Amino acid sequence: MWSGQPCPEEGHPPPFKGVPVPWKSVGPCKSHGESPGGRMETSVGEEAQGEEGPAATQLDVSRLRSSSMEIREKGSEFLKEELLKAQKELKLKDEECERLSKVREQLEQELEELTASLFEEAHKMVREANMKQAASEKQLKEARGKIDMLQAEVTALKTLVITSTPASPNRELHPQLLSPTKTGPRKGHFRHKSTSSALCPAMCPAAGHTLTLDTEGKEVDTTLFAEFQAWRESPTLDKTSPFLERVYREDVGPCLDFTTQELSALVRAAVEDNTLTIEPVASQTLPTVKVAAVKCGSTSTCALSGLTRACHHRIRLGDSKSHYYISPSSRARITAVCNFFTYIRYIQQGLVRQDAEPMFWEITRLRKEMSLAKLGFFPQEA
Numbered sequence: 001m002w003s004g005q006p007c008p009e010e011g012h013p014p015p016f017k018g019v020p021v022p023w024k025s026v027g028p029c030k031s032h033g034e035s036p037g038g039r040m041e042t043s044v045g046e047e048a049q050g051e052e053g054p055a056a057t058q059l060d061v062s063r064l065r066s067s068s069m070e071i072r073e074k075g076s077e078f079l080k081e082e083l084l085k086a087q088k089e090l091k092l093k094d095e096e097c098e099r100l101s102k103v104r105e106q107l108e109q110e111l112e113e114l115t116a117s118l119f120e121e122a123h124k125m126v127r128e129a130n131m132k133q134a135a136s137e138k139q140l141k142e143a144r145g146k147i148d149m150l151q152a153e154v155t156a157l158k159t160l161v162i163t164s165t166p167a168s169p170n171r172e173l174h175p176q177l178l179s180p181t182k183t184g185p186r187k188g189h190f191r192h193k194s195t196s197s198a199l200c201p202a203m204c205p206a207a208g209h210t211l212t213l214d215t216e217g218k219e220v221d222t223t224l225f226a227e228f229q230a231w232r233e234s235p236t237l238d239k240t241s242p243f244l245e246r247v248y249r250e251d252v253g254p255c256l257d258f259t260t261q262e263l264s265a266l267v268r269a270a271v272e273d274n275t276l277t278i279e280p281v282a283s284q285t286l287p288t289v290k291v292a293a294v295k296c297g298s299t300s301t302c303a304l305s306g307l308t309r310a311c312h313h314r315i316r317l318g319d320s321k322s323h324y325y326i327s328p329s330s331r332a333r334i335t336a337v338c339n340f341f342t343y344i345r346y347i348q349q350g351l352v353r354q355d356a357e358p359m360f361w362e363i364t365r366l367r368k369e370m371s372l373a374k375l376g377f378f379p380q381e382a
Contacts, residue, residue: 251337255371258330267304271334281311329376333373333378
């Protein structure tokens with residue numbers, strides 16, 4: 001670099017100027033024979049060398065400058081390319097981060113919803129379990145109460161079974177069966193409902209006048225016994241079973257077939273539903289009652305047969321307040337059928353602890369009573 005010289009413009013070589021040459025004093029020539037021309041050539045050569053040296057130096061500087069400019073431009077382009085690459089990568093990273101952030105937010109939302117639904121379902125299950133437990137405890141309490149009540153009823157029924165049967169009722173347990181002379185004067189009406197909870201209904205024969213058993217020989221009918229055994233395996237009051245269908249056809253139907261057909265149908269339905277009530281009538285005469293255009297009769301007319309007879313009993317169907325006076329013959333027919341139904345209800349409820357053959361003979365005896373009552377045989381009241 002030349003000090004004190006102005007910088008040339010880039011791309012143009014510096015102008016050539018006169019180069020100052022230092023002046024040297026020449027001493028005396030050693031050789032007096034040297035000519036003046038020789039001294040002149042020597043001065044010109046030195047001057048030419050002095051002019052070529054600064055020009056070459058400035059050319060080298062210009063080349064260096066152009067090389068540095070090219071390097072600088074290439075470096076700048078490389079840095080720009082790297083910067084663009086970095087910006088693109090950064091942009092991709094930002095987009096990836098944004099996508100992952102959205103995925104994370106979505107997963108967090110789904111997790112919150114799932115957690116909320118699980119908690120809600122758990123609370124619902126706990127609530128339902130508590131409700132079921134409360135209902136089960138209530139049912140258990142009710143069932144225990146029913147069991148206690150049924151056990152008390154079974155105990156009472158067993159006591160009645162021991163002391164009373166349809167054929168030989170216990171008069172102490174059934175005071176309505178006593179005659180008016182033994183029970184004293186009556187101010188009202190004693191009544192007895194033919195329900196299965198009461199072992200012996202009021203249709204049993206009077207004391208001292210039960211039908212005597214014959215001493216004739218007897219033999220089991222195999223067909224009837226087979227039908228009874230089939231029914232005994234699964235006892236029911238369904239009339240479609242062969243055993244009960246035969247009894248209805250041969251005994252129950254004819255025994256309850258009275259002259260008054262409409263009232264006979266009502267009586268039969270009440271006996272089957274176990275809602276028939278027979279009440280003894282006081283000695284005084286009661287007025288005649290009419291219900292639904294059917295004459296209920298009076299103490300001197302039977303409502304079922306229509307015959308003029310002394311009626312010491314009257315019947316009531318279900319919860320109806322109407323009464324129908326019946327004769328002793330009609331009462332015997334109704335009581336015979338009620339005795340049969342009472343006994344088969346005992347079998348159905350498991351209260352009869354006997355073998356099949358004794359049970360079959362008891363049913364046969366009850367069927368015999370229905371047949372005799374249908375034919376007009378009945379015990380005389382005391």
